[in-house]
Each structure stands twice: as C-alpha cells, then as structure tokens.
Amino acid sequence: MRSLVMPPALTRWVAGIDVATAAGSPVVDVPDHATTLLLRLDRSELIVMGPRTRAAYHVGTPGRSCVRVRMRPGRAQALLGRPLRALADRALPLRELPGLDVDRFAADPVAALVETVADRPEPAHRLDEAARLLTVVGVATTAARLHISERRLHTLFTDGTGLSPKRFARIDRLRTVLAADTGRWSDIAATAGYYDQSHMTAEFRHFMGVPPAAFTAGRHPTASPCTT
Incomplete structure (x- = not known):
C-alpha cells in the first residue's frame, strides 16, 4: 500500500x-x-x-x-x-x-x-464538530453543545455518514484501540474512552470477531476470497 x-x-x-x-x-x-x-x-x-x-x-x-x-x-x-x-x-x-x-x-x-x-461549496462544519465531540462526550452532550436536538443530530449523522451518532462513536473508539502502541489493555481502554477493560474487550469482539489479545497475536477468523 x-x-x-x-x-x-x-x-x-x-x-x-x-x-x-x-x-x-x-x-x-x-x-x-x-x-x-x-x-x-x-x-x-x-x-x-x-x-x-x-x-x-x-x-x-x-x-x-x-x-x-x-x-x-x-x-x-x-x-x-x-x-x-x-x-x-x-x-x-x-x-x-x-x-x-x-x-x-x-x-x-x-x-x-x-x-x-475545486468549484464545489464545502459542506458546513457542523458535522465535523459533532464528530470531534463524539470522541470525548456522549450523544446528549454533543447535541447540547451544538444547540440541536438529539433527533436532529441523529439525522445529521445518518445522512452525512450513513451511521447513527452512537455507532459512529463506537467505531471511532475501536479504531483508537487498533491504533494504540503496545501497553496495558487497561490503560488502552481508559485512553480510548471505555468504562473499563471488560467493556473494551466486549466491544472489540463485537466488531472484530475475536478479542484484542487474540487479534494482536494473529489469531484471526478464516479469511475468505475478496469479492469487491
């Protein structure tokens, strides 16, 4: 690549x-x-x-x-x-x-x-700000800081990203874990914004199919032929 x-x-x-x-x-x-x-x-x-x-x-x-x-x-x-x-x-x-x-x-x-x-008007930055806020605070607080309703925030995200605000934030936390350098899982969980290591492990398994220790050790699910 x-x-x-x-x-x-x-x-x-x-x-x-x-x-x-x-x-x-x-x-x-x-x-x-x-x-x-x-x-x-x-x-x-x-x-x-x-x-x-x-x-x-x-x-x-x-x-x-x-x-x-x-x-x-x-x-x-x-x-x-x-x-x-x-x-x-x-x-x-x-x-x-x-x-x-x-x-x-x-x-x-x-x-x-x-x-x-070059000739296209750049979209409003409200979604950028919402995405940034969701990495550090919850959906309700993000909506309040943007002075919009949670329903409006949900529409903004589903139209603009294809995901609900909550799922967007969950995937962002997971990607923080995947990008982390070596360290204790409890510290990585805290940095990524999880409640604790157990919460991180459950979320990781949900999205990745295996727990974090298995993934980093190379024990991945069986790969299938790419169809895209």
Missing part, C-alpha cells in the same frame, strides 16, 4: 488516499466510519463503499490494484449529491461521478480530485 501526499485544498475533503496492490496474502479491513471511493484499476470501475461496521478478513487476487479515497465526514454526501443513510456495509458501482474523469483519476488521483472539488 502506498499513501499519496495531498495538498491543503484536498485535506478539507479527504482523510487519505492510497494505492493498494493485493499480494495474495490475508488482509484485514477494520471497521471504518468513513465512506470510501474505490477505483479498480484493472477494470476502470468506480465503486463507493459505505461505512464498514464489522471487520472483514479476506484474500485479494494477486496483482489486482485499486485507488482508495477515504472521505471526511459529510464530504461523500456532498460529492455524491445524496444522503448516505442506506450505504453502511454496502459497496455500490458508480456509473459516473459528476466532475470526475475516471481515466484522469487513474493516472493522477490527487490532481483529479482537486479539480473535482
């Missing part, structure tokens, strides 16, 4: 871009609250992948390459021109994306995306 450097104009829209090539070995796609644009380079096929609420363990076809663009909260909604509420755990082909030339995208993903978003 090779990560691409993005200019400031693109970082307001995109959390990361990489070019990945399957090596035929098992791969883990961890849960993710982001929507991803994926271009299959062997077919010039553009796919939108919604938030992933469970880990996927698979083996890709050796040599198959793709460009992956992980969008920031709310940006995929603005780019696609539609709410994301039905997109969680789904991968849908896109016939076209207005303003994006697929051949140009394959040749130079960064430049193609910069051109695509």
Whole structure:
C-alpha cells in the first residue's frame, strides 16, 4: 500500500488516499466510519463503499490494484449529491461521478480530485464538530453543545455518514484501540474512552470477531476470497 501526499485544498475533503496492490496474502479491513471511493484499476470501475461496521478478513487476487479515497465526514454526501443513510456495509458501482474523469483519476488521483472539488461549496462544519465531540462526550452532550436536538443530530449523522451518532462513536473508539502502541489493555481502554477493560474487550469482539489479545497475536477468523 502506498499513501499519496495531498495538498491543503484536498485535506478539507479527504482523510487519505492510497494505492493498494493485493499480494495474495490475508488482509484485514477494520471497521471504518468513513465512506470510501474505490477505483479498480484493472477494470476502470468506480465503486463507493459505505461505512464498514464489522471487520472483514479476506484474500485479494494477486496483482489486482485499486485507488482508495477515504472521505471526511459529510464530504461523500456532498460529492455524491445524496444522503448516505442506506450505504453502511454496502459497496455500490458508480456509473459516473459528476466532475470526475475516471481515466484522469487513474493516472493522477490527487490532481483529479482537486479539480473535482475545486468549484464545489464545502459542506458546513457542523458535522465535523459533532464528530470531534463524539470522541470525548456522549450523544446528549454533543447535541447540547451544538444547540440541536438529539433527533436532529441523529439525522445529521445518518445522512452525512450513513451511521447513527452512537455507532459512529463506537467505531471511532475501536479504531483508537487498533491504533494504540503496545501497553496495558487497561490503560488502552481508559485512553480510548471505555468504562473499563471488560467493556473494551466486549466491544472489540463485537466488531472484530475475536478479542484484542487474540487479534494482536494473529489469531484471526478464516479469511475468505475478496469479492469487491
């Protein structure tokens, strides 16, 4: 996997871009609250992948390459021109994306995306602020600090990310654990915002299919062939 450097104009829209090539070995796609644009380079096929609420363990076809663009909260909604509420755990082909030339995208993903978003108004930052707050406080407090109702917050998230605020926060905590350096599980649980280590272990098993100690030791569920 090779990560691409993005200019400031693109970082307001995109959390990361990489070019990945399957090596035929098992791969883990961890849960993710982001929507991803994926271009299959062997077919010039553009796919939108919604938030992933469970880990996927698979083996890709050796040599198959793709460009992956992980969008920031709310940006995929603005780019696609539609709410994301039905997109969680789904991968849908896109016939076209207005303003994006697929051949140009394959040749130079960064430049193609910069051109695509250049004339688009940037979405309001309320969802950005809500996502930031949810990493440190609960749903009720987030809604109160934004001066909106919890129902309005729920609509904002399901339309803008495809997830409820609570599930968005749960996945974010899990990703904090996955990104943690070595350390005591109790300390990692506290840093990620869990009640205790038992709470973290139960959540980890729910999303990843195995407890954290088994996962870090490489004892993963059996990988299946990649179908995307």
